[in-house]
Amino acid sequence: MHIVHTLPDLRAALAAHARPAFVPTMGNLHDGHLALVRQAKPLGDAMVASIFVNRLQFLPHEDFDSYPRTWEADCAKLQAAGCDVLFAPRETDLYPEPQTFKVQPDPLLADILEGQFRPGFFTGVCTVVMKLFCAVFAGKAQGTAVFGQKDYQQLMVLRRMAQQFALPIELVAGPTQRADDGLALSSRNGYLSETERQEAVQLSLALRALAREAVAAAHALPGQVAALEQRAREALAARGWQPDYLTVRRRNDLQPPQAGDALVVLGAARLGTTRLIDNFEV
Numbered sequence: 160m161h162i163v164h165t166l167p168d169l170r171a172a173l174a175a176h177a178r179p180a181f182v183p184t185m186g187n188l189h190d191g192h193l194a195l196v197r198q199a200k201p202l203g204d205a206m207v208a209s210i211f212v213n214r215l216q217f218l219p220h221e222d223f224d225s226y227p228r229t230w231e232a233d234c235a236k237l238q239a240a241g242c243d244v245l246f247a248p249r250e251t252d253l254y255p256e257p258q259t260f261k262v263q264p265d266p267l268l269a270d271i272l273e274g275q276f277r278p279g280f281f282t283g284v285c286t287v288v289m290k291l292f293c294a295v296f297a298g299k300a301q302g303t304a305v306f307g308q309k310d311y312q313q314l315m316v317l318r319r320m321a322q323q324f325a326l327p328i329e330l331v332a333g334p335t336q337r338a339d340d341g342l343a344l345s346s347r348n349g350y351l352s353e354t355e356r357q358e359a360v361q362l363s364l365a366l367r368a369l370a371r372e373a374v375a376a377a378h379a380l381p382g383q384v385a386a387l388e389q390r391a392r393e394a395l396a397a398r399g400w401q402p403d404y405l406t407v408r409r410r411n412d413l414q415p416p417q418a419g420d421a422l423v424v425l426g427a428a429r430l431g432t433t434r435l436i437d438n439f440e441v
């Protein structure tokens with residue numbers, strides 16, 4: 160595996176490759192990330208992963224400084240998973256000057272759900288992903304990037320970005336990888352105490368229950384949905400969680416559903432100081 164930190168070194172490492180396949184990450188890699196790497200591997204002529212903790216997508220009170228950085232272990236895992244090129248820019252490589260030009264996503268999609276509770280999050284995500292895409296794919300005949308469905312809204316926002324900017328890059332979704340009890344793997348799971356880790360699966364259980372109830376009430380949507388959502392939030396809150404949202408949305412634009420729409424349930428909630436998210440297509 161070739162490890163590069165600067166844009167010129169990345170370009171040199173990819174010079175002989177016309178069709179890179181790319182998996183961007185913030186490191187602290189787990190089996191969810193590695194599944195994306197293995198999925199991406201046959202989709203291009205070079206498998207490129209990046210590790211970059213992107214300050215732009217963190218709010219001032221969030222965990223940018225304490226976000227786990229596990230460089231040696233990450234390198235070993237990527238190498239074992241078949242990564243060809245690891246791009247690990249320092250902050251000054253990617254942002255040599257303050258990033259005053261930004262990619263502003265459609266507020267209809269990006270200011271709801273995660274965007275409502277983390278204002279500016281998707282602007283930070285779109286800006287860094289556009290920049291990473293330029294770094295990896297400039298001058299390439301074809302490109303593929305793989306993103307996890309675990310971050311459902313993020314994948315959707317990035318797909319719209321790629322479509323609206325007519326990027327010659329195919330975005331592929333990777334299924335959410337889970338622990339044996341059903342908890343979605345996440346770098347932030349490491350923040351959980353032992354007791355919190357036992358409890359953490361309740362977010363996915365609450366979403367599955369909400370999904371079942373939404374299906375049962377499908378004929379009565381949308382009138383019923385608000386009541387089901389409120390019950391789901393209250394049930395988690397009663398267990399000591401602080402839910403941001405547990406909600407049923409239609410898949411194609413994440414707006415409240417009408418009868419007959421294909422559905423997805425999405426949730427975000429804090430357990431202690433750890434904020435977890437999850438989702439299921441219904």
Ligand code: AMP
Pocket residue numbers: 183184185186190191192194195305306307308309310333334335336337343344345346
């Ligand atoms: P992150 O390092 O959290 O920015 O995530 C990097 C990529 O890994 C994103 O595309 C995430 O959606 C994806 N990812 C994170 N957790 C999982 C998981 N449990 N299963 C599949 N993909 C994941």
